[in-house]
Amino acid sequence: MNPGLLSFWMANASEMLNFFKRDSDVLPSCLPSQNLLAEAIQLAFNFLVDYMQAELGHMMPAFLNPKPDEADQDGKYQSTQAKPHLLYHLLFAPPSTSS
Secondary structure, eight states: OHHHHHHHHHHHHHHHHHHHHHTTTTTTTTTTHHHHHHHHHHHHHHHHHHHHHHHHHHHHHHHSSSSSSBBBBSBBBSSSSOHHHHHHHHHHHHOOOOO
């Protein structure tokens, strides 16, 4: 999979969908097509997220692995569906209230 091409396709398809939704003359005649295009964009986004998570998991397994003790003897993690524990805490943890 080429994430650059997928991102490019998603951007162009999203722009086209936006134009369709804003054009009041086209809107009624192609509503089912717009829904299909919106679903295709969502699926492409999900594929891109899955691909990027897999790539990040291969390059930085500890970043997505919630438990560092799950590594085997080679230092590779067995869990392929690790929750983004560290990333979640970096992005969504409440700020410390130390004074």
